[in-house]
Amino acid sequence: MKSTARVVVIGGGIAGCSTLYHLTKEGWSDVVLVERNELTSGTTWHSAAQVTNFGMNQTMVGLKTHSINLYRELAANTEYPVGYHYGDGGIRLANTEAQMDGYRHFVSQAQGMGVEFEVIDAEECARRHPLISTDNLVGGLWDPHDGDIDPAQLCQALAFHARKAGAEVYRNTPVTGLTQHKDDSWTVHTEHGDIDCEIVVNACGYRVNEVGAMMGVEHPVASMEHQYFLTEDIPAIKEAGHRMPLLRCPISDYYSRQEKNGLLVGFYEQDCKTWGMDGIDPNFVNALCPDDLDRVMDVLEGAFARMPALQETGIRAIVNGPITYTIDGAPLVGPIPGKRNAFCIIGLRAGLGEGGGHGWMLAQQIVHGEACYDTWCIDPRRFTGHANVELTALKAIEDYQNEFRFHFPHENRPAGRFAKTTPLTPILQAEGAEFTPVNGWERADYFKPSPDFTETHGYRFTEVFDVVAAEVKSLQSGVGITEVNGFNRFEISGDGAQDWLDTMFCGNITRKAGRIGLGYMLNHHGLIKAEATIANLPDGRIWYGSAAASEFHDMDWLTAHAPEGITVKSLTNDMTIIVIAGPKSRDVLSKAARGDWSAAAFPWLSVRKASIGIAPAVVMSVSFSGELAYEIHVPNASLFAAWTALRAAGADHGMTLFGARAVESMRLEKGYRHWKADLITEFDPFESDLSRFVKMEKADFIGKEALQKRLDAPSGKTFATFKVASDIAPAQPGASIRANGKIIGTVTSADWGHRVNENLAMGFLDEGHSVVTIDILGAAVAAEVVSPARYDPKLELPRS
Numbered sequence: 013m014k015s016t017a018r019v020v021v022i023g024g025g026i027a028g029c030s031t032l033y034h035l036t037k038e039g040w041s042d043v044v045l046v047e048r049n050e051l052t053s054g055t056t057w058h059s060a061a062q063v064t065n066f067g068m069n070q071t072m073v074g075l076k077t078h079s080i081n082l083y084r085e086l087a088a089n090t091e092y093p094v095g096y097h098y099g100d101g102g103i104r105l106a107n108t109e110a111q112m113d114g115y116r117h118f119v120s121q122a123q124g125m126g127v128e129f130e131v132i133d134a135e136e137c138a139r140r141h142p143l144i145s146t147d148n149l150v151g152g153l154w155d156p157h158d159g160d161i162d163p164a165q166l167c168q169a170l171a172f173h174a175r176k177a178g179a180e181v182y183r184n185t186p187v188t189g190l191t192q193h194k195d196d197s198w199t200v201h202t203e204h205g206d207i208d209c210e211i212v213v214n215a216c217g218y219r220v221n222e223v224g225a226m227m228g229v230e231h232p233v234a235s236m237e238h239q240y241f242l243t244e245d246i247p248a249i250k251e252a253g254h255r256m257p258l259l260r261c262p263i264s265d266y267y268s269r270q271e272k273n274g275l276l277v278g279f280y281e282q283d284c285k286t287w288g289m290d291g292i293d294p295n296f297v298n299a300l301c302p303d304d305l306d307r308v309m310d311v312l313e314g315a316f317a318r319m320p321a322l323q324e325t326g327i328r329a330i331v332n333g334p335i336t337y338t339i340d341g342a343p344l345v346g347p348i349p350g351k352r353n354a355f356c357i358i359g360l361r362a363g364l365g366e367g368g369g370h371g372w373m374l375a376q377q378i379v380h381g382e383a384c385y386d387t388w389c390i391d392p393r394r395f396t397g398h399a400n401v402e403l404t405a406l407k408a409i410e411d412y413q414n415e416f417r418f419h420f421p422h423e424n425r426p427a428g429r430f431a432k433t434t435p436l437t438p439i440l441q442a443e444g445a446e447f448t449p450v451n452g453w454e455r456a457d458y459f460k461p462s463p464d465f466t467e468t469h470g471y472r473f474t475e476v477f478d479v480v481a482a483e484v485k486s487l488q489s490g491v492g493i494t495e496v497n498g499f500n501r502f503e504i505s506g507d508g509a510q511d512w513l514d515t516m517f518c519g520n521i522t523r524k525a526g527r528i529g530l531g532y533m534l535n536h537h538g539l540i541k542a543e544a545t546i547a548n549l550p551d552g553r554i555w556y557g558s559a560a561a562s563e564f565h566d567m568d569w570l571t572a573h574a575p576e577g578i579t580v581k582s583l584t585n586d587m588t589i590i591v592i593a594g595p596k597s598r599d600v601l602s603k604a605a606r607g608d609w610s611a612a613a614f615p616w617l618s619v620r621k622a623s624i625g626i627a628p629a630v631v632m633s634v635s636f637s638g639e640l641a642y643e644i645h646v647p648n649a650s651l652f653a654a655w656t657a658l659r660a661a662g663a664d665h666g667m668t669l670f671g672a673r674a675v676e677s678m679r680l681e682k683g684y685r686h687w688k689a690d691l692i693t694e695f696d697p698f699e700s701d702l703s704r705f706v707k708m709e710k711a712d713f714i715g716k717e718a719l720q721k722r723l724d725a726p727s728g729k730t731f732a733t734f735k736v737a738s739d740i741a742p743a744q745p746g747a748s749i750r751a752n753g754k755i756i757g758t759v760t761s762a763d764w765g766h767r768v769n770e771n772l773a774m775g776f777l778d779e780g781h782s783v784v785t786i787d788i789l790g791a792a793v794a795a796e797v798v799s800p801a802r803y804d805p806k807l808e809l810p811r812s
């Protein structure tokens with residue numbers, strides 16, 4: 013066994029084998045994989061191994077396409093062939109029009125990645141799958157690429173090709189410990205000796221937290237027991253003359269695919285079970301959990317009703333094995349938060365279908381620092397401090413119970429809620445707030461007009477449209493108040509902090525005391541990494557503010573580059589923002605806090621300390637809504653006091669409440685972006701229409717050299733705001749933008765602008781188009797490129 017290597021991948025299931033293979037493909041051959049038993053002896057060996065192209069966003073579609081292309085290539089390789097039923101086709105069923113609306117959107121989204129799906133009606137579903145009945149069926153989504161692969165052969169083939177490229181694989185070599193050294197390198201301790209390496213990768217499946225504990229980390233991953241059975245031969249399958257398409261059913265929560273001349277049918281029962289929460293038997297190797305078909309009777313009946321042939325067919329074998337879940341159902345593929353030179357590829361619940369793509373994404377991140385797609389949807393840092401195994405288990409159960417019922421826009425499910433709250437949460441709840449979780453924080457989304465008000469979730473405008481319109485109108489003519497909790501806030505200190513920050517941002521950030529500036533950080537490829545406001549407090553402190561979900565991500569990036577003597581301290585969990593917005597917000601602030609708050613004394617983009625009633629606060633004159641507005645940053649201990657003072661001061665001015673949905677509508681009218689929706693690592697600041705925030709004449713900043721190269725060879729992509737000719741539905745992120753029918757771009761965010769009364773969307777597209785169409789509910793809807801600031805383009809209101 014080698015005693016040194018550049019990378020040690022721990023775990024020889026699909027996750028580890030794919031990572032090893034792709035590291036060699038990216039050009040690193042000094043890489044090893046260590047596996048405690050035999051390859052695939054964890055979950056992988058007994059996987060149903062279905063491989064679909066379906067994904068909830070474009071990154072997922074893209075990485076699954078990579079899996080499919082790779083598996084086809086491996087299957088065709090005669091040196092080490094792999095059994096792969098590519099292209100049996102698959103149907104996701106639907107029994108509601110709302111699900112069909114979703115499928116229409118997914119078709120458009122996939123087309124943007126070069127992948128064709130098809131929405132078909134119930135009769136067509138039955139024509140393509142001769143075993144199914146059309147009872148209670150509206151239609152389905154057809155994936156022509158669907159199929160299944162032999163999981164063991166796939167992993168052996170990946171290991172074989174990786175070995176050929178120089179990688180080494182050590183079987184029967186359990187990792188027993190990990191030591192990190194001062195230079196951030198690692199020693200991996202195994203039962204057969206130590207390996208010193210630069211980088212470690214945790215790919216340990218359901219044993220993820222045994223290895224996590226070796227580096228002091230608890231990964232938010234929990235396992236669920238999952239069962240399928242294999243039937244005897246079904247004569248109708250032989251008679252069909254073609255392989256049966258795969259089925260996935262959100263009505264009764266099962267899937268099926270052909271196995272020999274029978275079916276494999278898997279179940280997602282309501283009475284489901286977590287597994288391994290209190291530790292895993294070290295001898296659970298190549299092993300299964302005891303079968304328990306009684307548990308799945310509820311969903312079994314649905315499968316029998318849909319495929320009556322099952323009622324006359326015997327069961328040949330039952331498989332029950334552990335499958336890993338995360339908090340939002342997507343895996344954790346990328347840097348381990350708070351660690352250096354440590355990565356993970358864990359929490360894979362559809363690892364055979366996705367594993368080829370995830371290994372590719374991870375290898376690119378390890379070798380190049382970033383992958384070709386924005387990987388935020390799988391980034392381990394998207395969850396922060398609240399993300400523990402207990403919360404994950406609750407969300408895993410909920411997710412399992414809804415396996416094929418995708419989330420509708422704005423749909424938040426109830427499990428594991430209220431993980432992070434503030435003293436204002438019960439107050440807002442009493443005021444009728446409907447909450448939406450943002451990185452675990454419960455934020456008021458809108459205020460219900462009556463206690464029994466509920467939203468019918470779907471892809472069209474809902475009952476909430478009028479509620480948001482009223483919230484916006486009210487603050488636009490008077491003053492509104494809301495809480496923005498969890499906003500990411502770091503205090504940066506140390507000699508030379510300003511000079512250092514200057515090298516981190518691609519533009520000039522104000523150094524003046526009492527002033528605030530917005531800036532963008534780039535990665536080493538010159539692409540957008542982060543967006544932050546820098547506030548220079550009059551007492552010399554520097555506050556860095558960014559999106560709620562960015563806490564771990566931005567902390568990693570800043571501390572990785574901070575020179576000795578600079579400290580970055582998180583205040584995120586200690587402080588909350590109260591926002592007051594609208595023409596009367598100055599009157600309210602003047603009443604609640606001593607001092608001169610006139611535009612002359614405290615102009616737009618200023619910051620100062622104040623007391624709001626008796627509550628200590630830092631007040632910033634910034635506005636995401638575009639109105640005259642103030643952000644009031646208050647320590648959580650004083651939040652109630654500040655809120656009470658502002659509410660009392662606002663009473664004379666008819667102050668009303670507004671929520672995050674109103675903010676979303678207003679920021680679109682202003683052309684303001686959302687990090688990881690409109691600001692992603694696939695585009696540079698010029699393509700993102702942020703040239704005013706770039707100063708190429710600056711001596712240096714991270715990504716400058718790469719950005720210059722991109723400027724010299726422009727991609728022809730740009731970012732724009734669109735006015736869309738529909739009053740029944742907003743566009744959706746991921747929807748395709750077309751010119752003369754050809755796809756030229758993708759929507760990144762969209763909503764109705766209530767102040768300008770326009771249906772608005774934002775997105776990236778090829779340059780040179782002013783009249784386009786945007787796919788909405790399966791139709792090409794006319795849209796025109798408009799100037800981004802639809803409301804108060806001269807910024808007169810926040811300056812007033």
Ligand SMILES: Cc1cc2nc3c(=O)[nH]c(=O)nc-3n(C[C@H](O)[C@H](O)[C@H](O)COP(=O)(O)OP(=O)(O)OC[C@H]3O[C@@H](n4cnc5c(N)ncnc54)[C@H](O)[C@@H]3O)c2cc1C
Pocket residue numbers: 022023024025026027028046047048049050051052053054055056057058059060061062063185186187188215216217218219222223238239240278331332333334335336357358359360361362363364365366
């Ligand atoms: C019943 C069932 C059906 C499924 N059907 C599908 C499907 O149709 N399509 C699909 O895409 N997915 C499916 N899945 C999910 C899929 O099988 C998993 O996502 C995938 O196999 C996970 O692979 P992995 O490499 O992450 O984990 P594993 O396969 O568990 O691999 C982890 C490896 O790490 C090793 N390891 C652990 N600890 C150590 C240590 N200390 N030192 C060294 N090595 C260690 C283990 O021995 C193991 O080999 C199914 C899962 C189940 C249970």
